[in-house]
Amino acid sequence: MTVRPSFSCLKLLLGVLSLLCWLQPALKAIQPPDAADNPDTKQQATELKGVSAAELTAFTDSLAAKGLWLTELSTRMSRGNQVFDARAAPNTAELAWFAHVNLTAEQFAEKQKQYSADGFVLLSSKALTVRRQRLHSGLWTQDPQASFELQLPAEELPETGVIGTNLEPLNQLFRNFLKNDAVPGATVAVSRDGKMLFERGFGWASVDQKTPMQPDHEMRIASISKPLTAVAILLLEADGKLSLDDPILPILATHSAGFSPEQALDSDPRWADVQIRHLLQHTAGIDRDRSKDTMFELVRIAGTLELDRSPNTHEIVKYQLLQKLDAPPGTEFHYSNVGYCLLGRIIEAVTKSSCEEFVRQRILIPGGMTRTRLGRTTLEHRGTHEVFYTTRNRRRVPLVFDLIAPPADGIRFVEQPWGQWDLEVMDAHGGWVSTAGDLVRFAEMLSATENGLLQQKSLTLMLQRPALPEPSDSAVWYGLGWNVRELAEVRRFNIWHTGLLSGTSTLLVRRWDDYCWAVLFNCDRTNKNTPCSVAIDGPMHDAVDSSVQLLPR
Template sequence: MPHLHRRAWLQGAAALALLPRPAPGAAQAAASAASVTGREQPALAVFDALMQRFIIEQQLPGAQLAITHERRLVHARGYGLAERVPARAVQPTDLFRIASISKPFTAVAVLQAVERGRIALDAPLLAQLPLPAPRDARWHRITVRQLLQHRAGWDRERSFDPMFAASRVMQALQLDGMPTARDIITFMLRQPLDFEPGERYAYSNFGYCLLGRLLEHLGGERYEVSVRRDVLSPLGIRRMRLGQTALEGRAPGEVRYYAERNPLGRPISGLTHDAVPLPYGAWSLEAMDSHGGWLASAVDLVRFAAAFDDPAHCPLLKPASIATMFARPDGAADSVPVHYACGWRVRRLAQPGQINTWHTGMLDGSSTLLVRRHDGLDWAVLFNGQYTPDGRPAAVKIDRLLHEAAGQVRQWPADDQFDACL
């Protein structure tokens, strides 16, 4: 663990002094949770103090935080534990399940295909992705844009989320093992939609599952291959990969996930009869590839986010496509400042033309947040725990605190750590 600058140490110590005295036997755990790895930036000590305090107060194993300022990586640190037994500190380049932050990556790949004339945003999906005949004729009216904007007709609050219904899919299709993404599509082709496509917004993981299969159909190759080549490689992102469900399938440098509120759950039917840790067998991560299956570091995520901070020089999309990516959907109320665009949530600010964009992610044992601000700041924060003691997702609870911490910074570092965090 690098030595902390005295000012950073004092700020962190002052924050820790406000915490309740650890219970007997908890002192060692608190000390481990307070560990920090990565290069220290004294000007950004406020973030170290916040992160150390937060994971201890909220009883979380560990976290990562990366920040860019004007497209330069100015902060990349790990906090607490990547794994409790044997104890291992989180490193700035460790991999985390990023859950639904996978969606912006899929959205960019789709918009690239639109630029190349291979996909039409407002043409019917089924005219571009051959599938068996659906039971509900409204499938024929679903467009690619509606899938990107969660307006295609599925509402998990009204019915269910098929991406987390593996046992139901296996029973219906009489499968012997975990259902694939294509198995889930086969199952959903037999189900009715929840509303008319384009009628309204309703968050849908399944819609992004379909987008992954559309990309595969276009390129004749696995979704992961095309995204790594077309989205990650141009940015120099080399270590991102799709994750695996089983603990023994953990990638090199991947953290361990802890779901402590409800640590055990019913396993996917047919795999085992014993209760399983929720992050490792209660659902299939492999089937979630294009909506929630990626592993990344916080550094990887801010490298991706910063690519859109200068649209004229973006290596991924043309300025018009970036504008489409963040545009307000047709039918979204103009008076509402927040909307879901193509793979991003967007908040319009008081100054005309200024927006903040972000995405959260959550799976059992992980909570994630990626933020792009109008003022040239981007950050990503990743946790290998999910909830805080009051039942809120960790990344959601820390969101406001990170904005407040950024407001306390008087001068941002001038160096760039990207090359050191490959």
């Protein structure tokens, strides 16, 4: 089975400029785009000479769109005024950096102590007497020579769970995969016709504490959250509460948050043409390669909306509706996280309840998915039976909330899975936590049976190919919340979804022959830099087929 990428384009928050002009702090957060965000961006070194503090601020603000970082910073007196010289270059190593100007000696010493403790090195510094006061400027960056590579325990790889211990092809697949690809841990579940055939844990739930992975350990499922949202919309369609062809603006206008259709239409009249179906199929005209992934632009959104805290989902939607579309609705496929954020708000507008509550009442409870819930961002809010996530490079990054509202005692640094982005605002597109067992229960319910969630009409809608102006004869497409592969020889379909966030990679499959499986990893990539879900996908089909031969007839 060929998997089309469905994972989020994540960005490292890569810079902060604090201009303490006459000791009046004005924090600026610099968030350069990932290379995939804007392929047309030209990364070229650039410099300024003899500029004012205001011009320096504007210069550093412009670095984000160019993928640059500050590499040199100095200050001097010119004709009785303080001026600055600065140089920026491509931030190819994706290092976080901080620049401060006009600090007292005590403030400078405190910053040096703080940043050294966080693994930063002083790249350059300059002291200057201004109006009889000695002021210091400094540029700090993460040490490019420091190694933060993931180290796995040397002990023998643990295995847990009793369901499927005799299915050696599956067991051997994960023993070899975790060992050869240096992946910390995984949970796996396989079922068919309501019977759990395999449910086991492999490796480590925590590499630092050497905690064995259990079959029911909870993990972030990332973009597998989208099928939950899509099924919720299909349930509302079956209830007669909405139509997939409904334009979204009139529905959003009824939301308690007060979304303004007029403002959206002022931004781009084409917003009037966006329908619910377009959001479900990623054809609404929102292209993150051209206009960035809104869900990971929280610093920019907070600045635009003049917020003193991280924006919530309602504010993200308000910001999105102020943006121009990148293509006419219904004409092009572009995978969109913020499109599913909009769907979450449509669910709220129609049901007059939270998206979370509707999913719980109509999907989780009927399906017996007792271990599925919305996740939290920071380590201190980790669930009691949730894994510890890790990345291959464990270099720490600024906590996104602190970039928006800096604490008095300084910005905190965290490992990427615990605050590089805000998980809470990802509810409808990537925010759920679940278990492999719960996810196969969800997949099992996608059949027109007595215990199924959806009627045959809804299942047919879910599998439909998008009606784009340029038809495709590909055997693979994105339906309503699912990747779909048509198997013409059996007149059946495979449906699946993957997910990727820093620290987690996930896969959920319902195959044409009604075998369902879920695989959850607590690391996003293998030692070959391949998303774990992509690397396991093909071998998983083979292992399931071989294991089926061992089941009693």
